[in-house]
Amino acid sequence: MALNVLEFVAQPGRRIPIDVVLAPVPGEADDLRVVGEIHMRGQGFAQLATLYIDVEMTTTIAQPCGRCLLPIEAPFSLRESFTVPIPPTADAVDVRPAAVSLLLSAHNPNVLCRPDCRGLCPKCGADLNEDPSHACPERDPGTRRLGDILRP
Ligand SMILES: [Zn+2]
Numbered sequence: 001m002a003l004n005v006l007e008f009v010a011q012p013g014r015r016i017p018i019d020v021v022l023a024p025v026p027g028e029a030d031d032l033r034v035v036g037e038i039h040m041r042g043q044g045f046a047q048l049a050t051l052y053i054d055v056e057m058t059t060t061i062a063q064p065c066g067r068c069l070l071p072i073e074a075p076f077s078l079r080e081s082f083t084v085p086i087p088p089t090a091d092a093v094d095v096r097p098a099a100v101s102l103l104l105s106a107h108n109p110n111v112l113c114r115p116d117c118r119g120l121c122p123k124c125g126a127d128l129n130e131d132p133s134h135a136c137p138e139r140d141p142g143t144r145r146l147g148d149i150l151r152p
């Protein structure tokens with residue numbers, strides 16, 4: 001969703017309250033992503049074809065658990081000041097891409113699904129949360145033979 005800038009442009013330098021909800025963009029997907037809406041609250045002003053924004057942003061971030069890769073969604077908020085160029089004759093600017101990149105660069109990259117997550121078996125990838133007594137069986141002979149062949 002674009003932020004209407006007519007009011008800002010009409011009164012350069014004047015601080016105007018911002019309270020918008022930026023809707024999600026379809027197809028905006030990755031392992032790590034902002035899901036859902038971004039609620040942006042604060043103020044901004046226009047000066048020399050630039051929109052200066054100072055807002056609190058609240059959203060939900062989805063990412064895999066740092067140990068077991070289970071998808072987690074967690075609320076996240078960030079207070080940030082940033083600028084967005086206002087193209088000549090534009091009556092609105094899209095502030096979501098800038099907001100998303102700020103949110104993703106500021107969030108914690110090593111979130112765990114729970115503090116005592118056991119993670120995955122390093123050999124077979126089994127989820128050790130589901131099977132705490134997991135003991136990996138010996139690799140089958142076929143795999144070992146292939147490994148021997150490939151060894152220099
Ligand atoms: Zn986990």
Ligand SMILES: [Zn+2]
Nearest residue numbers: 121123124136
């Ligand atoms: Zn295993």
